[in-house]
Amino acid sequence: MAGPGSANQPLLLGASRLNEDEESGTCQNGGSAVASVPSSSSSSSSSSSPSGNSVVLFSSLVAVCGSYAFGNAVGYSSPAETGIMGDLGLSLAEYSVFGSTLTIGAMIGAIPSGRVADLLGRRGYVGIRTVLHHGVACDNVCEGRLLVGCGIGLLSYVVPVYVAEITPKNVRGGYTSLNQLMIGLGKAFMFLIGSLVNWRVLALIGTLPCLVQLLGLFFIPESPRWLAKVGREKEFEAALQHLRGKNANISQEASDIQDYTEHLRCMSQDGIVELCQGKYARPLIVGVGLMIFQQCGGLNGFVFYTSAIFEAAGFSTTIGTIVAAVVQILTTTLGVLLIDKSGRRPLLLVSAAGGCLGCVFTGLSFFLQDLHSGAELVSGLVLVGVLVFLGSFELGMGGIPWIIMSEIFPINVKASAGSLINLVSWLGSWFISCTFSYLFEWSTAGTFFIYAGICGAGVIFIAKLVPETKGRMLEEMHASITNKNDNNLS
Numbered sequence: 001m002a003g004p005g006s007a008n009q010p011l012l013l014g015a016s017r018l019n020e021d022e023e024s025g026t027c028q029n030g031g032s033a034v035a036s037v038p039s040s041s042s043s044s045s046s047s048s049s050p051s052g053n054s055v056v057l058f059s060s061l062v063a064v065c066g067s068y069a070f071g072n073a074v075g076y077s078s079p080a081e082t083g084i085m086g087d088l089g090l091s092l093a094e095y096s097v098f099g100s101t102l103t104i105g106a107m108i109g110a111i112p113s114g115r116v117a118d119l120l121g122r123r124g125y126v127g128i129r130t131v132l133h134h135g136v137a138c139d140n141v142c143e144g145r146l147l148v149g150c151g152i153g154l155l156s157y158v159v160p161v162y163v164a165e166i167t168p169k170n171v172r173g174g175y176t177s178l179n180q181l182m183i184g185l186g187k188a189f190m191f192l193i194g195s196l197v198n199w200r201v202l203a204l205i206g207t208l209p210c211l212v213q214l215l216g217l218f219f220i221p222e223s224p225r226w227l228a229k230v231g232r233e234k235e236f237e238a239a240l241q242h243l244r245g246k247n248a249n250i251s252q253e254a255s256d257i258q259d260y261t262e263h264l265r266c267m268s269q270d271g272i273v274e275l276c277q278g279k280y281a282r283p284l285i286v287g288v289g290l291m292i293f294q295q296c297g298g299l300n301g302f303v304f305y306t307s308a309i310f311e312a313a314g315f316s317t318t319i320g321t322i323v324a325a326v327v328q329i330l331t332t333t334l335g336v337l338l339i340d341k342s343g344r345r346p347l348l349l350v351s352a353a354g355g356c357l358g359c360v361f362t363g364l365s366f367f368l369q370d371l372h373s374g375a376e377l378v379s380g381l382v383l384v385g386v387l388v389f390l391g392s393f394e395l396g397m398g399g400i401p402w403i404i405m406s407e408i409f410p411i412n413v414k415a416s417a418g419s420l421i422n423l424v425s426w427l428g429s430w431f432i433s434c435t436f437s438y439l440f441e442w443s444t445a446g447t448f449f450i451y452a453g454i455c456g457a458g459v460i461f462i463a464k465l466v467p468e469t470k471g472r473m474l475e476e477m478h479a480s481i482t483n484k485n486d487n488n489l490s
Helices: 016-024 050-075 077-088 092-110 113-120 122-137 141-166 172-193 199-205 208-219 224-229 233-244 251-267 278-296 299-304 306-312 317-342 344-370 375-397 400-408 414-442 444-465 474-481
Strands: none
Touching: 050 077, 050 141, 050 172, 050 208, 050 233, 050 299, 077 092, 077 172, 077 199, 077 299, 077 306, 092 141, 092 299, 092 414, 113 141, 113 414, 122 141, 122 208, 141 172, 141 224, 141 400, 141 414, 172 199, 172 317, 172 400, 224 233, 224 251, 233 251, 278 299, 278 400, 278 414, 278 444, 299 306, 299 375, 299 414, 306 317, 306 375, 306 414, 317 344, 317 375, 317 400, 344 375, 344 400, 344 444, 375 400, 400 414, 400 474, 414 444
16 A cells, blocks of 8 residues: 555655644744655665765774674673683672673663764764773773673664664665674674683673774764754765765755755754654654563573573583574574565564574473483473574564664654663663573573563564564655554554
8 A cells, every 4th residue: 555655656744733834834943844755766866876885885884893892792791601700709690790780881871872872973972982892991890891881882772873874775774784793793703712712801802893993983974864963064965975976966865864854853852752742652662662572582591691501401512602603693694685675574573483482492491301301302402492592583683673773763853762772672681681590590491481472472563563664765764654644664
């Protein structure tokens, strides 16, 4: 069905408030009323030149260097567990507190993330995060872990937003998926070399991508959409031209972005009060819901305690972590290749269903262990369960919720929405990392059956509420998703 945002007609901003503005010819702060935003067929009509494509690729790669460091930090806990517990004399419960310190720091960083990104710009914000990540050099491991957490709490918001704002709509999914690919590579690298070096050297290795990113920031442009929002018109056009190539015709895309940004500026200012309006209910429910199901399906239990899971099932931790690392790399790469072909929703559905299946297999293996079934069956089944969960997660649920978050919110509420969703994500991450060891001691099988139920509920949530955002210009989608009568996002 062709809805208001279809490719066959301009997407009318059908709110009565805009109709009133059209009648008077002005908006509340004196600007011109905007009657429409681009449809898929009219926006970004010019193709990027080869030089423009290379600039977008380079800028995206610099941004996702921080994602690689993010993956290093998350993947650090499992291979470092034995060394830290032995050298510092920590129990498993005490180590779980150390592991959760990362997520506590991330929650602290998440709270101001959207506002700071709006004040300093996307590029300047990444620079601050890079400095914080060097907290790994602190003498106290918990303090260092806390500072690193603050850095990744800031990072997890700005990287997908920056990449989504600089890329053309036809490749936006693939480029934004680089965020999750680099997180996966960072985790995999920690798993692979964690058994070869001690935990102190492993921590220092995690700072190297931050140095690369810090140097790269001097050579990438600021987000054109952010420049348009803050009224820096000349810099906006220069940045957009740089990203699309010196020979590309950017007039239509620049006009679309400026018109819609002006319309949003006329309507409202960013803030939690503005975000609570009914027209933002659906994107808010989708964004928050995806983060809850992403984290509460047991992610940090599998990632932070991979070694403990394999050890409890009698499987080799070294072999298990290496195989898990390889599977994560392969499935993350597959997700990047598929996202702009299959779309976001199908990958999310497959990923959430696969996560549920992986939890069932893992829970079943420990259930059989409680029944004193064959050790080989138990260890083999737990390997299958862990690999299915981690592979499925990296295929979709790992990165796509962040991509959708960066796509569905208009720029006038993106800061508040981003901070809230980022905080929800890290709150869920902290809850799982902090409670996993206690649940595991209570019932190894029951822990994973609980996670399976949450993943199953996530499948239903995605099928019923999550929109498809593939191949649509951000401005078109924002107007469409906040229009209660729109049927084009179902």
